Amino acid sequence: MKRVLIAGGCGFIGSHLCDRLLQRSDVERLVCVDSLWTGTTDNIAHIRDERFRYFQGNVEEFQSDITFHEIYHLASPASPPWYMKEPRRTISANLLGALRLLDLLEPNGRFGFMSTSEVYGDPLVSPQPESYRGSVDCTGPRSSYDEGKRVTESLLFETRRLHGINVRIARLFNVYGPRTRVDDGRAVSNFVSQALSGKPLTIYGDGMQSRSWGYVDDIVEGITRFFWRDSFDYLGPLNIGNDREISVLDVAKYVAELAGGCPIVHVAPTPHDPTNRCPDLTIARQILPGWDCKVPYEEGVRMTFEWFRDRMDAEPARQGIRVPFAGE
Amino acid sequence: MKRVLIAGGCGFIGSHLCDRLLQRSDVERLVCVDSLWTGTTDNIAHIRDERFRYFQGNVEEFQSDITFHEIYHLASPASPPWYMKEPRRTISANLLGALRLLDLLEPNGRFGFMSTSEVYGDPLVSPQPESYRGSVDCTGPRSSYDEGKRVTESLLFETRRLHGINVRIARLFNVYGPRTRVDDGRAVSNFVSQALSGKPLTIYGDGMQSRSWGYVDDIVEGITRFFWRDSFDYLGPLNIGNDREISVLDVAKYVAELAGGCPIVHVAPTPHDPTNRCPDLTIARQILPGWDCKVPYEEGVRMTFEWFRDRMDAEPARQGIRVPFAGE
Numbered sequence: 001m002k003r004v005l006i007a008g009g010c011g012f013i014g015s016h017l018c019d020r021l022l023q024r025s026d027v028e029r030l031v032c033v034d035s036l037w038t039g040t041t042d043n044i045a046h047i048r049d050e051r052f053r054y055f056q057g058n059v060e061e062f063q064s065d066i067t068f069h070e071i072y073h074l075a076s077p078a079s080p081p082w083y084m085k086e087p088r089r090t091i092s093a094n095l096l097g098a099l100r101l102l103d104l105l106e107p108n109g110r111f112g113f114m115s116t117s118e119v120y121g122d123p124l125v126s127p128q129p130e131s132y133r134g135s136v137d138c139t140g141p142r143s144s145y146d147e148g149k150r151v152t153e154s155l156l157f158e159t160r161r162l163h164g165i166n167v168r169i170a171r172l173f174n175v176y177g178p179r180t181r182v183d184d185g186r187a188v189s190n191f192v193s194q195a196l197s198g199k200p201l202t203i204y205g206d207g208m209q210s211r212s213w214g215y216v217d218d219i220v221e222g223i224t225r226f227f228w229r230d231s232f233d234y235l236g237p238l239n240i241g242n243d244r245e246i247s248v249l250d251v252a253k254y255v256a257e258l259a260g261g262c263p264i265v266h267v268a269p270t271p272h273d274p275t276n277r278c279p280d281l282t283i284a285r286q287i288l289p290g291w292d293c294k295v296p297y298e299e300g301v302r303m304t305f306e307w308f309r310d311r312m313d314a315e316p317a318r319q320g321i322r323v324p325f326a327g328e
Numbered sequence: 329m330k331r332v333l334i335a336g337g338c339g340f341i342g343s344h345l346c347d348r349l350l351q352r353s354d355v356e357r358l359v360c361v362d363s364l365w366t367g368t369t370d371n372i373a374h375i376r377d378e379r380f381r382y383f384q385g386n387v388e389e390f391q392s393d394i395t396f397h398e399i400y401h402l403a404s405p406a407s408p409p410w411y412m413k414e415p416r417r418t419i420s421a422n423l424l425g426a427l428r429l430l431d432l433l434e435p436n437g438r439f440g441f442m443s444t445s446e447v448y449g450d451p452l453v454s455p456q457p458e459s460y461r462g463s464v465d466c467t468g469p470r471s472s473y474d475e476g477k478r479v480t481e482s483l484l485f486e487t488r489r490l491h492g493i494n495v496r497i498a499r500l501f502n503v504y505g506p507r508t509r510v511d512d513g514r515a516v517s518n519f520v521s522q523a524l525s526g527k528p529l530t531i532y533g534d535g536m537q538s539r540s541w542g543y544v545d546d547i548v549e550g551i552t553r554f555f556w557r558d559s560f561d562y563l564g565p566l567n568i569g570n571d572r573e574i575s576v577l578d579v580a581k582y583v584a585e586l587a588g589g590c591p592i593v594h595v596a597p598t599p600h601d602p603t604n605r606c607p608d609l610t611i612a613r614q615i616l617p618g619w620d621c622k623v624p625y626e627e628g629v630r631m632t633f634e635w636f637r638d639r640m641d642a643e644p645a646r647q648g649i650r651v652p653f654a655g656e
Contacts, residue, residue: 087482087483087486087487087489087490088427088483088486088487091423091479091482091483092427095419095423095479096424099416099420119466121461133449133462133463133464133465133466134461134464134466135461136461136462136478137461138447138461138462138478138479138481138482139481139482139485139497139564139565140485141486141489143481143482143485143486144482144483144486146482147475147478147479147481147482148479148482150464150466150475150478150479151419151423151466151475151476151478151479153466153467153471153475154415154419154466154467154471154472154474154475154476155415155416155419155472157467157468157471158415158416158469158471158472159415159416161415161469162415169467236467237467
């Protein structure tokens with residue numbers, strides 16, 4: 001039986017991972033720590049399982065009397081307006097979070113870290129294989145997230161090299177779906193919440209920048225297959241995402257259609273917005289046979305639209321909430 | 329009058345910077361903190377100046393009742409065998425060191441950080457301008473240093489973007505000269521200490537990898553001109569180094585000649601050893617007019633050879649000390 005710790009378990013992806021962890025019969029205890037910086041207890045309010053414990057606090061300061069067989073570190077904002085507003089805290093959540101969590105890992109325990117396609121920066125090759133070293137401006141306004149993730153990957157791989165811990169690093173490409181914050185600030189959720197608030201959809205730049213959007217169920221399925229299998233020949237970081245590229249403009253048009261028609265406006269481009277981002281999934285398909293992103297964006301966006309609509313209907317006070325800026 | 333703090337002031341470059349700081353008449357107090365991980369009090373033993381205070385300890389934990397008008401952060405190992413042995417500590421010294429030091433900076437104070445050409449990784453362009461985003465494997469065995477420096481640059485530039493501190497970041501290329509550790513592990517000091525110990529000079533690989541070695545006096549002169557001038561139009565990181573590229577083999581041959589002839593042997597290449605590293609000094613020459621690396625390598629290596637010889641004569645117990653591996 002396993003004691004499992006998840007940092008960031010009240011977040012968009014973290015809460016879906018909590019649900020999956022509680023489906024496992026070998027989990028004796030699931031401890032969730034979350035600062036509620038971008039996560040919300042709404043995302044775990046449905047959990048009725050006595051194995052589950054939740055603590056509010058910064059992961060860097062998390063205290064525990066027990067150690068854990070598996071630790072999953074997702075404590076970080078993931079959307080530009082959020083991390084650009086608090087870069088120091090972003091670096092701290094990722095790196096100092098990992099330093100703290102490493103001290104709570106059982107000998108021979110497993111450490112899963114949620115990294116990002118942002119480690120590739122504004123890539124000069126497409127699609128991006130895991131071996132691509134990236135094109136990140138370490139002095140730029142997105143750097144706290146990009147470099148915070150990169151240095152945490154370094155810490156974990158170097159800790160494995162010296163001390164032999166079992167490290168799993170997933171580099172997630174754009175993910176969308178239910179439990180995204182209404183004020184997350186990335187394209188799909190922006191468009192959906194704008195459409196549902198009766199506002200025009202704002203596109204940053206010409207909208208021709210492409211993204212490979214993965215629906216959260218597909219992505220979380222890939223993560224669990226990667227994190228929970230006992231052994232692999234492959235020891236590196238793993239791209240997990242959808243390799244079907246869609247332009248931001250196409251998504252906006254589709255959301256406008258779902259909403260029964262609404263205007264689309266173009267505003268100035270976001271600084272340092274990558275022009276493309278698409279995973280090379282060659283390794284993922286080799287080591288996770290049968291896994292793939294199965295939900296087409298039309299269906300995923302529709303489900304997300306309905307989830308947002310139900311939620312905004314239930315909580316009218318949240319309608320029209322400030323949408324910081326998009327670009328993802 | 330300025331209160332100045334230097335972290336890593338007992339190190340190779342840090343101690344030279346202490347000497348320069350004490351030549352300034354506007355410095356009221358110079359506080360040096362050093363863990364003596366790779367630094368040594370031998371490097372500051374000559375200082376007789378009542379403005380100078382030295383504290384032994386890790387920069388991350390440094391406590392001070394006073395704040396500082398200028399802070400210079402050099403607390404980090406810089407040689408691969410040292411940082412590869414303690415990657416966690418390397419990341420910590422750089423990033424957690426910077427986090428600690430930022431809290432000790434006066435409002436509107438100046439923060440100088442010693443970064444490195446290693447932020448460029450194994451570069452795909454030569455020479456490397458500051459705008460080059462680098463080619464660093466963030467999962468590789470050199471990554472604790474490379475990524476530790478990159479994320480610290482990010483923290484400082486992002487802190488400036490949000491809070492307006494005065495940040496100066498120097499990216500140093502290979503530096504050599506007096507006060508290098510005998511067991512530093514990089515090429516020039518390895519060759520010199522091997523020659524003086526009557527051992528063959530070991531070259532990792534074919535020796536055709538090139539480096540641009542800067543003599544410490546020239547490099548420290550560039551640093552002081554960059555760190556101490558009150559204002560610049562240029563706000564980015566600055567390459568400081570020698571742009572004359574010399575192969576590792578040529579340096580070995582020259583040291584062998586200085587020693588009156590000694591054998592050169594080739595051993596297996598160091599993993600992830602960059603094939604080239606050369607600064608693009610266009611910006612440095614614009615903003616630091618008159619500055620240049622004036623000491624040719626033949627003269628610099630000779631002065632280094634003589635300094636090592638005097639030191640090893642004085643302390644015979646240090647002769648034959650373990651030389652970990654070269655590659656720089």
